[in-house]
Amino acid sequence: MNKIKYSFIVIITVLSIISCSKKDDDEVVVTPTKPYDEQYAIDSANIEEYLKTNYITVDADYNVTFSKITDPATQPSIWSYQENTGFPKLLYREVQVHEIVYKLYYLVIREGVGENPMNVDGVLASYSGDYLTSTTTDNVLTQTTTHFETVLYPNSFMDLYGTIRGWKEVFPQFKAGNYVSNEDGTVSYDNYGVGAMFIPSGLGYYTGNGGIPAYTPLIFSFKLYSISRMDHEYSILNQTVVPDPDGVLSMHEDIDGDGYVWTASELNEGVVNPDDTDGDGVPDFLDKDDDGDNYTTKLEIKNPATGEPYPFDQIPTCDSGKKNYLDATCHP
């Protein structure tokens, strides 16, 4: 799990586009990373080749296995599900970042029946991850997948805000399942969303992470059991991050209502963050004073009957999809 999850402090402060190696005691050699557009062209071709030459099998528990096609008559390629009216269905999202447009393919095996997470919500999900390597020798392309992580029984919600862009884009396309309380005291889920995603390296770990090499596309299968709405603002006390939420759920800090809660680094250079009301570089979902009037948002949520700010634990909640903000009424 920790390969995927990394501290949100790190994500705020570190978006390194260079890698450094130390040559001797006083000289640091800076190696520029590969241009995103060049690497994406390679990744895109390799991912599409993989989709055309592999098929899936899904067992009774919705575990997904990917295999190389050996008999095209009985093993429909993943690519062939693009035209499927039922499921599985191969779809893609266009993701605009790094000055290019990525095609992010994902396979819907089952949609799920609950609520969709936003890109700033927590997900309770099992998953299995591989990275894809493609080498060409004598004009023959060989593709290999290497397994790097499995989480079968997740025991906590993973905050999508702290994950790779591919996850932030694909998980919100799926719905959670139903919570089932079993007679023996255990808990399970049914009718949860099941899918797979095929992530270009620019939307994954571009320059590598742990055992995952640089410039490798990632392939995940997953099951989305449950989601958790989050409220992200924090303070730093004695160099420690302390949660300091403002009572407005992060999903409701999607100010322009485009379905994605943006941080500046996720946008193309020069694009104004539509989810940063005061334009100070801190998006509303991390900003304790959204409008920059030096009065904290938390205290601006007033009870219309009394005109007084609500005590924090009494701020009313709104139905899903609506926003409780400033005047304590629920906005679409």
Ligand SMILES: [Ca+2]
């Ligand atoms: Ca908030």
Ligand SMILES: [Ca+2]
């Ligand atoms: Ca938005």
Ligand SMILES: [Ca+2]
């Ligand atoms: Ca701000």
Ligand SMILES: [Ca+2]
């Ligand atoms: Ca304010």
